[in-house]
Amino acid sequence: EIVLTQSPDFQSVTPKERVTITCRASQSIGTRLYWYQQKPDQSPKVLVKEGSQSLSGVPSRFSGSGSGTDFTLTIESLEAEDAATYYCHQRSSLPETFGQGTKLEIK
Amino acid sequence: EVQLVQTGGGLIQPGGSLRLSCAAFGFTVSNNYMNWVRQAPGKGLEWVSLIYSGGDTHYADSVKGRFTISRDNSKNTVYLQMDSLRAEDTALYYCSQTGAFNIWGQGTMVTVS
Secondary structure, three states: OOOEEEEOOEEEEOOOOOEEEEEEEOOOOOOOEEEEEEOOOOOOEEEEEOOOEEOOOOOOOEEEEEEOOEEEEEEOOOOHHHOEEEEEEEOOOOOOEEOOOEEEEEO | OOEEEEEOOEEEOOOOOEEEEEEEEOOOHHHOOEEEEEEOOOOOEEEEEEEOOOOOEEEOOOOOOOEEEEEEOOOOEEEEEEOOOOHHHOEEEEEEEOOOOOEEOOOEEEEEO
């Protein structure tokens, strides 16, 4: 089973700050990595697919990068509405797995 | 509009069975890979099962032999049959389509107690 480790687990940030969340895989997964945003009492929402591909309707301040074992989700100029928990998810091999989550708090 | 609408779930005693449904609108489930993912209260996301467009199915070890994923093409619906339920299966269950449409259902709560 591929283990995904996110860092940090929690971050308190101010609006307009640039935020970086990392996801490290226990073995190479190519670019088969997705990023999700989950707000309280809501379903997860896909932000980035296949490592770096943006999705229609997702604000351009969200971007993904990386390949192999190291991936990054970047939020440029954080907004108050970005307070949420963020998860990475690998689809390279079964069982599919998720990172433990990174909770962003807005100061 | 592309969406997934879930039904089913509820309170069930240990050892019991439940069936969750996930109806798709705006796309065809038989042409796409469909997932079930769960989230225990206050916890992270856990992948449960998937069905490929070709019909192959896969399960997490924690549910293998107890849960069955299936689909009804005529109803454009995916199901998760959950048998021999345990307290540790208590969670919010989501269906999702990942890859093409990247959408999730609203979630349905299953409480085993």
